[in-house]
Amino acid sequence: MLLKWVGEIKDPIHDFIRFTEIERSIIDSRILQRLRRIKQLAAVELTYPGATHTRFVHSIGVMHIVGLMTGRLAELGYLTNEEVQLARVLGLIHDIGHGPFSHVFEEVLAKKGLTHEDIGRWLLRESELGDLVEEQGFSRAEVASIAFGGITRGRAELVSKVFWGPLSPDTMDYLVRDSYFTGVGYGRVDIGRLIGTLDLVEGELAIEYPGGLTSFEDYVLSRLQMFNAVYFHKTVRAANVMLARAMEWADAHLGLTELKDVDFFLKLDDCYVRTALITLEPYDDLSRLAKELMERLEARRLIKCVYERPVMGRGDLLASVLSRPGVRGKLEAEIAEEAGVSPEEVFVDAPSVPSIPLRPGGESVQIRFFEARGGVKRLMDESEVHSLILGLARYVDLVRVYALPEHREIVRKACEKVLGARPPGG
Known part of the structure; x- marks a missing residue:
């Protein structure tokens, strides 16, 4: 892979992560820098005090992992350097639409039929980030369609499969990073081994069998364990539910989901919303309850x-x-x-x-496996893959x-x- 590196970032998970000139311009944009002020796991730190990492560093990690995955496919002759660069840009920007406290804000957005992907499309369309992308020769519409869940055909179809497939670079970084910062000891995924056994067989992304099976089993189990130990932990959910309801009840007054313009959205970070809720002057029963919930949360009275x-x-x-x-x-x-x-x-x-x-119960973890014999690669039927773990890992x-x-x-x-x-x- 012949991308031209212009610098590197020291990351506690992936060590040194190199970046290109286009990536540097995106990283230094207002849109990406805002993610430094958005915690990856919202109020999880009230249960796991180390979980203060941000959506920004996660985005850097996803850029790195998707770069490794597409780099592997480029070495095998399936992708060009330009497509590898496109994939890395997608990794950087895929979470730009996240609101304050990351996924907790999704519950407030859902009341208006919106998701953070909708906000991401809007930002790419209305902000200088879209101009940056186009200046580098990429289509704003194509980037938006892949990064925010659209259907892509043509030259970028394989890039889209990598990004949204069952072996997700987003989820892989999520698991190892959240595990590290919470300290729970789950989420251990051998990313290098998984990527090293990845190939394109009969038009499908597949993992070599049996070489990649154990690593994929670890990936599936890690998802389940992290869900139980962190994401749906009783106390974690207590704090996040309180935060979501407080934002929902105060939204009419604070205008958190109005999305008036890009400049207003860029102010919407964790600190802005926390301060707005704590200093809220109650004007009805719901706003009073919103402030009360936030005060309880601040004192950890969950x-x-x-x-x-x-x-x-x-x-x-x-x-x-x-x-x-x-x-x-x-x-x-x-x-x-x-x-x-x-x-x-x-x-x-x-x-x-x-x-x-x-x-885990809501996202497919099914991936195809392939067998290589005599230089011929063949996709395997599900019944041919012998795995007790994949059969039992049900949520x-x-x-x-x-x-x-x-x-x-x-x-x-x-x-x-x-x-x-x-x-x-x-």
Whole structure:
């Protein structure tokens, strides 16, 4: 791979990460620099104090990993240097649309039918970043369509497959970086081995069998373990739910999702929103509750999990919370009425909400394997891949209900009346 490097960044995960001139101009742009002020894991630091890393350093890491993946494919003759450079640019900018506190802001955006990918497209269209991309000979529309989840055909189709495929450079960096900074010991992925066994066979990205199987099994298990230990940890979710509701309830007054212009959005970082919520002058019940939640969060007086139950099937009442987010409010109101508290003092949480950054049950981890015999590469059927781990690594959906500490017992009893008794250990 013959990209011309002009500098390097020392990263605690990947060591030295080199960058090109176009990458330097993007890194130094206002759009990317804003990500230094957005924590990768929102309020996770209240449970894992080391988790203060930012969306900026994650973006640098994704640029590096996708560069390794496309560099491997370039060495095999499937991609050009220009396409490798395109992939690295995508890695840099894929998260520019994240709002304050990263995925937690997604829950507020979802009320308006928006995602951070929508914001990313808007920023690329309206800001100087789009001009930078075009000055380097890339199509603004093509970059947006790949980086923010569109369908791409033609020369960039393979780049898109790498970026959005089951062996995701985004997820790989997420796992190893979040594991390192939380200190949980999961998320250990042998990125080099995975990439070293990657090939294009019969038009599909595939991993060599059996050489890459163990590394892919580790990747799948890491996703599951990080979900359980970090992303959907009871206390982590308590803090993030409080943050999401506070932003949601104050949005009408603070205009967090109005997206008036690029300059306003660039001010929307963690510090801006935290300060706005703490200094909020209540003007109605919801804004008062928003400020109260933020004050509780600042003092680490978190809401408490009073009920937890696995979803047993489509006929289960709680299954509708996973598939239809609007059901959550109705369920909260029913539980609140039974408990004799305000609906705003009951919090139903499910792994399908937008503020969960990684849900193993919601993302495909199926990848093709290939076998090489006598110089001939052949895609294998799923039945030919022998892996006990891949067969057992299944996620069980859980729905939880939280309450203010002072309402813990009455809301717990109300939940059992409305939703049924909790299973042992639930």
